[in-house]
Amino acid sequence: MKTADYQPASIEPKWQAFWADDKTFAGPNPAPNAKPAPKYYVLDMFPYPSGAGLHIGHPEGYTATDALKRMKKSQGFNVLHPMGWDAFGLPTEQYAIKTGRPPAEVTEENIANFKKQLAQIGLTYDSDREVNTTDPAYYKWTQWIFVQLFKHGLAYVEEKPVWYCPELGTVLANEEVLNTPEGPRSERGSFPVEKRPLRQWVLRITAYADKLIAGLKDLDWPDSTKRLQENWIGRSTGAEVDFQLDGLDEKLRVFTTRPDTLYGATYMVVSPEHPLLSKITIDDRRAEVEAYAEQAKRKSDLERAELAKEKTGVFTGGYAINPVNGAKIPVWVADYVLITYGTGAIMAVPAHDERDFEFAKTFGLEILPVIANENANPDEELTEAYTGDGALINSGDLNGLNVADAKAKITAELAAKKVGKEAVNYKLRDWLFSRQRYWGEPFPIMWLSPADYKRLMALDKDESELNNTLPIDPVTSIINGEARCAITVPTQDLPLTLPQVDSYQPTGTGESPLAKAVEWVNVWLNLKTGETRPRVIQQDGDEQLTERPGTDWAAATRETNTMPQWAGSCWYYLRYMDPKNPDFIIDPKIEEYWQAPDLYVGGAEHAVLHLLYARFWHLFLHDIGVLKTKEPFKKLFHQGIILGEDGEKMSKSRGNVVNPEFIIKDHGADAMRLYLMFLGPLEAMKPWNTDGIQGINRFLRNKVWRELLDDNGQPATKLCDTEDDADTARALHETIKKVTADYERLSFNTAISQMMICANQFAKAKTLNFASAKAFLQLLAPLAPHITEEIWERLGEAPSIANAPWPKHDESKLVKDTVKLMVQINGKLRGELEVAKDTAQPDILTAAKALDKVAPQLEGKTIVKEIYVPGRIVNLVVK
RNA sequence: GCCCGGGUGGUGGAAUGGUAGACACUGGGGACUUAAAAUCCCUUGGCCGCAAGGCCGUGCGGGUUCGAGUCCCGCCCCGGGCACCA
DSSP, X not given: OOTTSOOHHHHHHHHHHHHHHHTTTXXXXXXXXXXXXXXXXXXXXXXOOOTTOOOTHHHXXXXXXXXXXXXXXXXXXXXXXXXXXXXXXXXXXXXXXXXOOOHHHHHXXXXXXXXXXXHHTTOOOOGGGOEETTSHHHXXXXXXXXXXXXXXXXXXXXXXXXXXXXXXXXXXOGGGEEEETTEEEETTTOOBOEEEEEEEEEEOGGGGHHHHHHHXXXXXXXXXXXXXXXXXXXXXXXXXXXXXXXTSSOEEEEEESOGGXXXXXXXXXXXXXXXXXXXXXXXXXXXXXXXXXXXXXHHTTTGGGOSSOOOOOEEXXXXXXXXXXXXXXXXXXXXXXXXXXXXXXXXXXXXXOHHHHHHHHHHTOOOOOOBOOTTSOTXXXXXXXXXXXXXXXXXXXXXXXXXXXXXXXXXXXXXXXXXXXXXXXXXXXXEEOOBSOSSSOBOOEEEEOHHHHXXXXXXXXXXXXGGGGOOSSOOEEEETTEEEEEEEOOGGGOOOOOOOOSOOOOOSSSOOGGGGOHHHHEEEEETTTOOEEESXXXXXXXEEEOOOOOTTEEEEEEOOOBOOTHHHHTSHHHHTTSTTOSSSSSOHHHHHHHOSOSEEEOOGGGTTHHHHHHHHHHHHHHHTTSOSOSOSOSBEEOOOOEEOTTSSBOOTTTTOOOOHHHHHHHHOXXXXXXXXXXXXXXXXXXXXXXXXXXXXXXXXXXXXXXXXBOTTSSBOTTEESSOOOHHHHHHHHHHHHHHHHHHHTTOHHHHHHHHHHHHHHHHHSSOEEHHHHHHHHHHHTTTSHHHHHHXXXXXXXXXXXXXXXXXXXXXXXXXXXXXXXXXXETTEEEEEEEEETTOOHHHHHHHHHHSTTTHHHHTTOOEEEEEEETTTEXXXXXX
């Protein structure tokens, strides 16, 4: 091998070092009073720095944004393209449990490894803007946001049945639990999970449900993702209706989206957990009902989530009165009604609801149609519920109305009689925000006795900082059998850092490992100053109580739960803009300049959770005046998944994992970057095929390197100052035009194929103008930055190529003197015609008809129509 | 079941309603070489044909159009999401 050969292993580290030292891709915040350059903020979903290192999926999205960033920089934008670490989380903690090593230490190593690997790919980030969710200087502000949520009544504590995973030793959010044929399982690790009542922090995201739906409208996101979020929020409008319970002084309230079918309600169902169930049940039925409710409770863990179930239920013996017609209808208990949605009770209209129909069929309950189905034979027995529109029947004064009109009329009537009202419900549940883990952000919360809480509230706001962050309604909970009230750690004392612990092992009782840090948990709190002092001291293995320091001091215990991994990732894109600000989450002036990411690239697996949570926090921060923008991510793009060579999802167990480090070793980072982008559309799921990288290798080695440089690595002799021939010039300018447009829309695969076409033409040309060669290098540079920097320099230009202004195409170079026209007869291709581009239509038609392959087809036939699309086609319709 | 996305050569994939298969990979043939690698040239959707050429072809069946991979209707299959949300 000659030293002048293309050797990625030697040139790639050289340029990676250059970009790092030169800070080529730093995107500075504008200086005060300076007129700043137009900005472009491109964001990747930051990775979890796992011990396993980079996966081929990381460089896919990251190469795309790196390439776009490099083009934008050449186009004169001040580009912000940062990177950081979503480093709290379970795998590191589990590794810590296994090895006994502190998670912070392990995290630091993993991050160093990730950084090294990203740099090897030629990915360039502004290292001064790096954020790390586990850095106390970062999570100070995660905690600060939580304090704001708390203060504004959006955080509360609830003891409720939550998914608990014994294997992981933690609770999981609904979203982290998957339904599998084996029952509910944890998303991480696929371990069995069960429902357990535990004390939990919950964020009131449902208060933002309508805003979250409304905000979607203006976002440039994939439609499917918007729809996913909309369905997830699941807003439905209808009515709440009160049914008097027969013989009881109680009303049963139901939610329905179909108040128009009220006359068709032939029975009611309450969920097994409904608070009125016991009252409704008559003594004769009590044993059976209680057995069912008990069974349903246990069942809810497994079978209730199962697919394709038979409907089950039990009659309570009680009756309710239909408010519109006084009909007495039976009340059943059944687990197909969920306590967590609506009011936990329904009116059942089997004629017009599939689930009610199935239930009524199973138990032989009455089915009364109240909407005429024009397509059904009224004499035949119903085989399914009719959910379409039609005229109302059997419905008193609603008869004859259509569904929409009947809904409006009945809702108004119910409201007038004060037995019902319009109502809205959401599928979205409040966000379970606590985890019983060590490796997460500690809650900046302390618990006081109700008496001490009253003392604190009695102080004026300016007498105690602690009083400034209390919610209007106190957050209370029963902890270890005692009533407690929550207050926050004073914001000036943030961050509240994680204490040292001896063991990261979960307690198994659902309590966090932090609960074992007794000195950290138990403090004396000065209600006026917010100062804390140890309340329990460990000495020689004994725990000793310290004396209360004075009258202003109260006994407080710290919250021992930690926040979920979503917390840190909810706002990291804000911190990139102003990463070192010690005084505020982000300087408003800086936010005003960068606004929010112009493009966010990441996997579709975060379509609901991360992207919904981040929108919630952002909207909230906007509402309390912290942010000017309303939405965090204007434009969103999902890169697809790279499958293994076998077309299956890459996984260790399948042994089909492609390691980026090996690809770089064999072919170089530029080849890997290009090939990753050449595989197919960025958004598509596509299989990796190592053989295919040959094509990219040949392109770089033979068409780029060897065409532009000679055997000594000097500019090739074919490079000169004479003008290119027309074909070569056209190829270049077509390529400038197409590549620029394709990069802009992240269509890298077609951009690369166009560059290959251009390079093939360059190879064919006898001479090549220096300027053309350089323009081509610039087009290629965003995807293959190392080789292009190297050749750029060897052609006598100063690095970096990214600083050179982006080439512009010359439209006049694109036009050809002649055009090629396809000639069809009756839509079938029969010949082609090359004519001067300004040939008149009649001449073209005459020439077309005279073509060797066309003329015989016209013999003995009449032309009924002649179609001519300039520059495209001639179609002769004959009979 | 409901909501999305997608079915194009041996493979990955291109195609504003206007030449289907760009660009690559693989395969076949050839050149260079003692040989191989590398490189270069030709070829590579199917069928018929010595050839010129013809016919068929974008999951299936219909339709709109001078013209459909592209638009419309009805199916089939694959992938993703949701799943008793009243």
